[in-house]
Structures are given as structure tokens and as C-alpha cells.
Amino acid sequence: MKQYLIVLFVTLVAWMAGTPALAALNVFACEPEWGALARELGGERVKVYDATTAFQDPHRVEARPSLLAAVRRADLLVCAGAELEVGWLPILLRESGNGNIQSGRPGHVEAAQWARLIERPSVLDRSMGDVHAAGNPHLHLDPRNIAQVATVLAERLAQVDGANAGYYAARQWDFRTRWEAAMQRWEREAMPLQGVPVAVHHKNWGYLLGWLGMREGMVLEPKPGVDPSLAYLAELVARLKSAPVKMVLRTAYQSPKPSQWVAEKAGIPAVELPFTVGGSERAQDLFGLFDDTIARLLQALR
Amino acid sequence: MLKQSIAAVLAAALAIPALAVGEGDIAALRGELRRIQEQYEARIQALESRLEKAERGMVEAERAANAAKAEAGADSRPAGENAFNPAMSAILSGTYGRLSEDPARYAITGFIPPGNATPGIRGASLKETELLFSANIDPYLRGNLLLAVDESDAVSVEEAYGQTLGLGHGLTLKAGRFFSGIGYLNEQHPHTRDFVDAPLVQRAFLGDNYGDDGVQLKWIAPTDMLVELGAELGRGRNLPGGSRMKNGNGATALFARMGGDLGNSHSYRVGLSTLRTATGAAGLNGNDVDLLGRAVVNNFAGDTRIWGVDFVWKYAPRGNAIQTALQLQGEYFRRKQDGQLTYDADGALALTNTDGYASDQSGWYLQGVYRFAPRWRAGLRHDRLNGGTVTIGASNLANVQTFQYDPRRSSAMLDYSPSEFSRIRLQFSRDESRQGAVDSQWFVQYVYSLGSHGAHKY
Numbered sequence: 001m002k003q004y005l006i007v008l009f010v011t012l013v014a015w016m017a018g019t020p021a022l023a024a025l026n027v028f029a030c031e032p033e034w035g036a037l038a039r040e041l042g043g044e045r046v047k048v049y050d051a052t053t054a055f056q057d058p059h060r061v062e063a064r065p066s067l068l069a070a071v072r073r074a075d076l077l078v079c080a081g082a083e084l085e086v087g088w089l090p091i092l093l094r095e096s097g098n099g100n101i102q103s104g105r106p107g108h109v110e111a112a113q114w115a116r117l118i119e120r121p122s123v124l125d126r127s128m129g130d131v132h133a134a135g136n137p138h139l140h141l142d143p144r145n146i147a148q149v150a151t152v153l154a155e156r157l158a159q160v161d162g163a164n165a166g167y168y169a170a171r172q173w174d175f176r177t178r179w180e181a182a183m184q185r186w187e188r189e190a191m192p193l194q195g196v197p198v199a200v201h202h203k204n205w206g207y208l209l210g211w212l213g214m215r216e217g218m219v220l221e222p223k224p225g226v227d228p229s230l231a232y233l234a235e236l237v238a239r240l241k242s243a244p245v246k247m248v249l250r251t252a253y254q255s256p257k258p259s260q261w262v263a264e265k266a267g268i269p270a271v272e273l274p275f276t277v278g279g280s281e282r283a284q285d286l287f288g289l290f291d292d293t294i295a296r297l298l299q300a301l302r
Numbered sequence: 303m304l305k306q307s308i309a310a311v312l313a314a315a316l317a318i319p320a321l322a323v324g325e326g327d328i329a330a331l332r333g334e335l336r337r338i339q340e341q342y343e344a345r346i347q348a349l350e351s352r353l354e355k356a357e358r359g360m361v362e363a364e365r366a367a368n369a370a371k372a373e374a375g376a377d378s379r380p381a382g383e384n385a386f387n388p389a390m391s392a393i394l395s396g397t398y399g400r401l402s403e404d405p406a407r408y409a410i411t412g413f414i415p416p417g418n419a420t421p422g423i424r425g426a427s428l429k430e431t432e433l434l435f436s437a438n439i440d441p442y443l444r445g446n447l448l449l450a451v452d453e454s455d456a457v458s459v460e461e462a463y464g465q466t467l468g469l470g471h472g473l474t475l476k477a478g479r480f481f482s483g484i485g486y487l488n489e490q491h492p493h494t495r496d497f498v499d500a501p502l503v504q505r506a507f508l509g510d511n512y513g514d515d516g517v518q519l520k521w522i523a524p525t526d527m528l529v530e531l532g533a534e535l536g537r538g539r540n541l542p543g544g545s546r547m548k549n550g551n552g553a554t555a556l557f558a559r560m561g562g563d564l565g566n567s568h569s570y571r572v573g574l575s576t577l578r579t580a581t582g583a584a585g586l587n588g589n590d591v592d593l594l595g596r597a598v599v600n601n602f603a604g605d606t607r608i609w610g611v612d613f614v615w616k617y618a619p620r621g622n623a624i625q626t627a628l629q630l631q632g633e634y635f636r637r638k639q640d641g642q643l644t645y646d647a648d649g650a651l652a653l654t655n656t657d658g659y660a661s662d663q664s665g666w667y668l669q670g671v672y673r674f675a676p677r678w679r680a681g682l683r684h685d686r687l688n689g690g691t692v693t694i695g696a697s698n699l700a701n702v703q704t705f706q707y708d709p710r711r712s713s714a715m716l717d718y719s720p721s722e723f724s725r726i727r728l729q730f731s732r733d734e735s736r737q738g739a740v741d742s743q744w745f746v747q748y749v750y751s752l753g754s755h756g757a758h759k760y
Contacts (some may be wrong), residue, residue: 061621066561086757091566102468
């Protein structure tokens with residue numbers, strides 16, 4: 001009786017799930033920025049699955065059934081690394097039964113291994129909050145890091161999908177040229193932002209601020225990953241009188257309340273930046289992400 | 303004479319410039335001044351630009367220094383024999399319990415054997431303390447060890463297994479001791495539960511968590527939706543199996559799960575499972591009450607078949623569970639037993655007697671947990687067991703009591719998590735596991751997790 005039920009169940013499921021697409025290379029991207037990069041380099045020869053959206057904190061995602069199914073089918077996986085996905089990715093890798101994307105295989109790309117990480121803690125203790133031992137993993141906000149990871153990702157795509165190696169190399173060359181030009185433009189546009197002090201909700205803007213020569217004057221979270229209390233925010237506002245900042249930055253996935261509260265009390269703008277691809281109307285790809293980020297920063301400065 | 307002449311020369315020398323100014327070449331002097339001023343301005347400008355360059359250079363230097371630090375850090379990792387230490391973590395947990403009925407006399411009326419028959423401890427006590435070690439063994443296998451110290455300070459190996467790493471084709475093989483994949487909650491460790499205790503049906507049929515020594519093979523289908531099939535063969539070490547000293551396979555479990563997302567905000571998983579075990583001749587003992595109301599130890603030896611369905615549904619607005627989230631889950635199990643019941647198994651009443659025993663019973667729970675603020679969650683759970691039908695052999699009819707009773711329990715909880723690694727919980731349960739007694743249970747529980755950041759199952 002039960003055996004029949006299981007057979008029926010499996011048949012039903014197989015029918016509902018349909019047959020998988022076999023044509024394109026399946027890429028599993030932990031964060032939208034790496035998914036966007038895979039699309040730039042892979043074009044129509046890859047099918048990218050974005051595990052998270054700009055409205056989710058990549059650090060706090062659950063190992064959902066849909067993610068497990070996607071990792072199972074992936075030919076290549078591209079993630080930030082540096083423990084950003086430590087709460088969910090290891091379990092997906094382990095349970096997936098997929099050899100292609102295990103750590104150490106060509107199909108396993110961790111961006112953090114190919115960029116210089118900043119804010120590496122000298123002391124590791126959970127009393128410091130949610131610290132990442134390897135350094136700040138939000139490295140995509142420095143476009144020079146994206147360029148570096150693009151080189152690696154293109155190589156890996158070619159390695160995993162040798163038949164299309166030339167295609168990936170050509171797209172990487174094209175992307176590189178456009179990216180270099182865009183970086184020059186962004187750096188020129190962002191000249192007025194140099195030296196501008198800002199407050200941030202969470203310490204995930206280090207790469208952007210470093211690249212643009214801006215200064216992180218204050219962090220709203222008392223410790224990484226710990227929400228600020230109202231009393232703490234009031235203290236911060238008082239501190240802003242002696243060390244003023246020009247704006248308060250946050251991502252789309254963070255609660256707007258703390259940054260808006262501080263901004264209102266201090267009479268400065270609270271700025272929601274896209275943070276990653278899909279985080280705003282304009283940030284539909286990597287170019288849009290930086291276009292919009294710089295435009296919003298410049299507007300807040302005015 | 304000499305002095306006079308020197309003085310005259312000096313006077314003349316001093317007088318000449320004074321005379322020159324006096325004669326009024328002021329315009330030239332002004333020109334000179336302007337020239338010097340311009341020179342300085344140019345120098346300041348040059349200095350400023352150098353400073354700017356230096357500042358920019360400092361940013362670069364800082365970046366380089368960070369990189370150097372990162373590299374140095376990579377190099378400074380321990381190179382000795384402890385360089386390959388496994389990831390370690392410990393779970394600390396404790397409760398304060400206030401129970402209106404005596405926990406020592408706890409039983410689930412009409413369910414033999416009684417499963418994990420402890421509703422909790424009165425007063426303050428440690429709950430389960432866990433030690434976890436895990437690491438890759440080699441490129442092909444990962445090892446996990448989980449040691450648990452229970453309320454009575456007994457250390458047990460809860461899980462100890464090797465699992466294949468990327469075997470390919472969606473296959474994963476596990477061998478050792480592990481929690482069975484049947485149902486939803488069974489595979490999860492006590493510290494990840496949303497309530498202080500396991501559901502009654504889990505307690506009565508599976509002893510809170512059914513784990514066995516054996517092998518498990520799992521396969522995930524290459525589909526968009528998660529389709530997972532699993533089979534387990536084991537010794538049948540624990541309830542509902544137990545003490546079987548035979549060659550071959552003593553327990554078989556099968557499970558099938560499917561799951562996925564519904565839009566950005568919803569995800570779900572549903573499953574079907576079966577478990578078939580047999581106890582050895584020694585059977586399983588349990589406290590009971592006989593037909594005359596005397597406390598007695600009864601023993602069941604025989605086959606048990608269980609099958610169940612489970613579901614979990616999670617909601618988080620736009621997939622962001624930080625602010626608000628809702629989780630609804632439920633499981634239903636049906637159990638059939640067929641074997642022998644020994645009345646007064648320990649001979650305390652000198653009435654030991656064995657005859658046939660068969661049962662057809664079921665149970666379910668439904669629970670919902672709502673995160674209403676980043677650190678706060680509240681939950682409700684209802685448990686029910688169905689006494690079903692129990693058939694007792696003729697010679698035991700005068701001894702063993704049968705009940706027309708459905709044990710039940712309702713619980714409410716509130717918990718607060720200062721961070722990802724700590725949680726404090728308050729729970730109230732109205733427990734009617736025992737016929738004729740309503741146990742009001744209050745619990746305060748803490749759960750702390752130390753060490754490496756473990757990944758949790760869905």
C-alpha cells in the first residue's frame with residue numbers, strides 16, 4: 001500500500017517537475033552580482049540561477065529545497081566566499097550529490113580567493129559580533145575586483161565547457177574593454193565624492209568607499225550583525241555633532257528605520273543604494289549597479 | 303684714528319641703502335615682493351598637488367598593506383599537525399521546568415513501549431549538551447561526529463558517520479550512525495527545534511529522534527523542483543526497533559520529498575516516509591498501568607511498521623526573513639505493531655505472562671512559528687495521538703488495560719534571540735498525555751551555540 005503511494009508520489013512529482021533543459025551550461029550564482037557577471041561572460045550559452053536577490057541578506061538565507069535542486073543541476077557555481085554563505089552553502093554542496101561544483105573543482109569559483117580582502121579582523125571573537133575571519137566578503141563593490149574575478153570566471157567557464165572556450169574568451173575581452181571604460185567614467189564622475197565622510201548601517205561598504213576615496217565616519221550597528229537600539233542611535237546622533245557626516249548609507253535588504261532616524265535627527269540624507277544587481281530600477285546589470293550607485297551618492301551630496 | 307675711520311666707513315655703508323630707499327625705488331621693491339609671492343604660491347600649489355598624490359598613494363598603500371596582511375595571514379595559518387583540525391562547535395542548553403504533575407510517573411496512556419518518557423525535569427537542569435566535530439576526511443568523504451550528554455549526564459554518540467562528497471548524479475551515500483531522514487523533524491537536532499520538546503507523536507513512535515547504525519542512499523532528481531528519494535538499511539538499534547542480535551538488516555526506511563519555491567516569498571517541502579523495524583526477543587520495556595491500576599512494566603517484542611506524511615511551508619516577505627517570517631509545519635504518522643506483549647516483564651508482581659499484541663495507532667502535530675520582530679518569535683503547537691485499536695491475546699485480557707483515550711497536548715512559546723548564536727525561550731504546555739491528569743508545564747530554556755558557524759537544514 002505505502003509502496004504504491006510512494007510510486008504514485010514520485011510519478012506525480014516527475015510529471016510536475018517536467019524535463020530539465022540540457023542545452024545551456026547551468027551556473028549557480030550565490031549572489032546577483034556574480035550571476036550578472038556570469039551572464040556578461042556566458043551570454044546565451046549559460047543558464048544562470050540566482051540563489052539570492054538584492055532584497056535578501058546573503059548571510060542569512062536558508063538552504064531551501066529550490067536551492068538544493070539548483071545546486072544539484074549546476075555545472076558551475078560562483079559565490080562570494082569568505083564565509084558569507086557559511087550558513088547555507090556548505091549544506092547545499094554536501095547534500096547535492098554533485099561532484100562538479102565541490103570545493104577545489106574547476107566548477108567551484110569563490111570570488112574572495114581572487115581579490116584582496118579588506119577589514120580582516122586581527123582578533124576573532126564572537127563578542128565582536130558577526131565577524132568574517134577571512135575579511136570583508138562584499139568585495140564586488142570595488143569594480144576592480146569584478147574585473148579580476150571576471151578573468152577567473154571566464155577561464156573556469158572555458159574549462160568546464162571547453163566547446164565554447166572561444167566564445168567565453170571573446171566575451172571576456174569585450175566585457176573587459178567596456179568595464180575599463182566604464183570604470184574611468186565612474187572615477188571621473190565620482191571626483192566630488194573624494195574625502196566625503198559617510199555613516200553606514202552595516203560594515204558592507206568598505207570596498208565602495210575605498211575605491212571612491214570616501215570615508216566611513218560611523219557605523220550604525222554597534223557590532224556587525226547586531227541591530228542598533230534607539231538609545232545607541234541617539235548616542236550616535238550626539239557624536240555626529242563633533243564629527244559630522246554627509247549621508248547615511250544602507251542596502252535594500254536592511255531595515256530603513258535606523259538610517260532614516262539618524263538622518264532625520266542629523267539633518268542629512270539617508271541613501272538607499274542598490275548594493276547589488278536588482279537592488280534598484282536602474283541596477284539591472286553590473287554597469288547599471290555602479291551608474292545608479294554613483295548617481296545616488298552624487299545626488300545626496302548636493 | 304683707526305677707530306674713527308672704521309666708524310666712518312661703517313656709517314657710510316649703512317647709509318647707502320637707506321639713501322637708496324629714500325631715493326624711492328619702491329616700485330622695484332614691490333616688483334621683487336610680488337615675484338617672491340608668486341614663487342611661493344607656485345611652491346604651495348606644487349606641495350598641495352604632491353600632498354594629494356601622497357594621499358592617493360596612501361589609499362593605494364593601504365590597499366597593498368591589506369593585501370600583504372591577507373597574504374601574511376594566509377601564510378601564518380598553523381602548519382603543524384593541528385592545521386587540519388576539524389570544525390568544532392558546542393551546543394549548551396538548559397531549562398527551568400515547573401510541572402504540575404510528577405514527571406517520574408509520566409506515561410503516554412495506551413502507547414507501548416512509551417518512547418522517550420520524560421516530559422522534562424522540575425527545577426533547573428541542563429538539557430542536552432552537544433559537541434560537534436566535522437571535517438573532510440579526504441577528497442571523497444566528509445566525517446561528522448556528534449556527541450551528546452543528556453539530562454542524566456550520560457554521554458552518547460548521537461551521530462557519527464561518513465558521507466560522500468559529490469558522488470555525482472545526485473547521489474549521496476552515508477554510513478555510520480545518523481538520524482533517519484524520515485519525516486521532517488526527525489533529522490533535526492533538538493537544539494534547532496522551535497519548542498523545548500519534541501511532538502508527542504515523535505516521542506511515542508520514534509523516541510524523539512530515530513537514529514540507527516546503517517547506511518543511507520539518497521538521490522536528488524535533476525529537476526527544477528526538488529525531488530529527493532532516500533533509502534536506509536540499519537540494525538534497528540533504537541525504538542521502535544531494538545536489541546536485535548541478528549545478522550542482516552533489522553530496519554528499513556524509505557522516504558521521498560519534494561519541495562520548491564512559490565514566488566519570491568514562499569517555500570515548501572512535503573514528504574512521505576515509511577519505517578519498518580523489528581525488536582529482538584528481548585523486546586522493549588515500558589512503564590504502564592494494569593487493569594487493577596497497579597504500576598507495572600510491560601514489554602513489547604515484535605514488528606513495527608510506521609508510515610507518515612509531513613509538510614513545511616515558510617513565508618518571508620521577498621525572501622527576507624530578518625524582519626518577519628512565518629513557518630507552518632505538520633506531520634502525521636501511523637503505526638502498526640504486531641508481536642508479543644509480556645505483562646509484568648520485570649516480575650515485580652510475580653504475574654509475568656506473554657501473549658499476542660497488535661495495534662493500529664496514529665498521531666499528528668501542527669505548529670506555526672511567527673517572527674514578529676527581528677529578535678522575537680512566537681509559536682503555537684497542537685499534538686494529538688489516536689489510541690486506535692489494540693488487540694490483546696486472551697491470556698492477558700485480565701492483566702493488560704486497554705484505553706479508549708487520545709493523548710493530546712497544546713503548547714505556546716515565545717523566544718528571543720540576541721544573536722544568531724543564542725536563544726532564550728519561554729514555553730507553556732497543557733499536557734494530557736496521561737488519562738485523567740492535566741499537566742501544566744512551564745519551561746524557560748536557553749540554547750547557546752559556540753564555535754564554528756554551522757549550517758542548518760531547511
